[in-house]
Amino acid sequence: MTNHILNHLPYKSSFRFVDHIASLSEDGVKGEYTLKPDSFFYEDHFENNPVTPGVIITEIMAQIGLVVLGMFLMLKETDHLPEEEGTMYPLLTSTDVSFYKMVLPGQKVTVISKKEYFRFGKLKCYVEMLDSDNELVARGMFSGIIKKIAIKK
């Protein structure tokens, strides 16, 4: 099941921030990601002094905490992803994150997400990120929806 979800994540290589799902249930998810030292953002953020940008930390938390859990909940409801799976995209609708520690290239982070609710197609979760010393990197409330988007070809 967890592999199935990983295979369906709509992100491509440089923007996929989930390596492993450690646990997954209707109430929450725990997953891991190791920051790749050759990621595109380290070259410029900052020059000769690479630090993981806050937006990337936020994205990692959203992909594991909201998207993985959201896809799991949708699969559970319907037994399959919607027919036009190719045109369904997860969208972030709000975040409120506080940051506590820097994350450097090559570090492994763990994201733990607890569901607040999943109703009317919206998933809201309290999400924490910990580093490999189990220290808090960031935490906050995340909400998102999965929306059908018409792609102009």
Place this chain on the structure above:
Amino acid sequence: MTREEILAELKKVIAPYTTNKEMLAGIDERTDLIKDLKINSANLVDIIIDAEAKYDIEIDYDSADKMVNVGNCIDVISEKLTEKK
């Protein structure tokens, strides 16, 4: 509860989700939650959940779909309150 009473309570429910406090103070039944109050459409879900807790009612998918402007919200809330009695 009268419609005016529900409107007064509804203002408090909506308040955390709009930054347009002036507009909120002057809302009437025709005020559109998304267009006029600039509420993020996903936050309508939070307003529905907060309204459920406040009035001890349950709002189903079809009713939620109708809650576009303030008047529609009052319709749904008063309908659910009547069903509860």
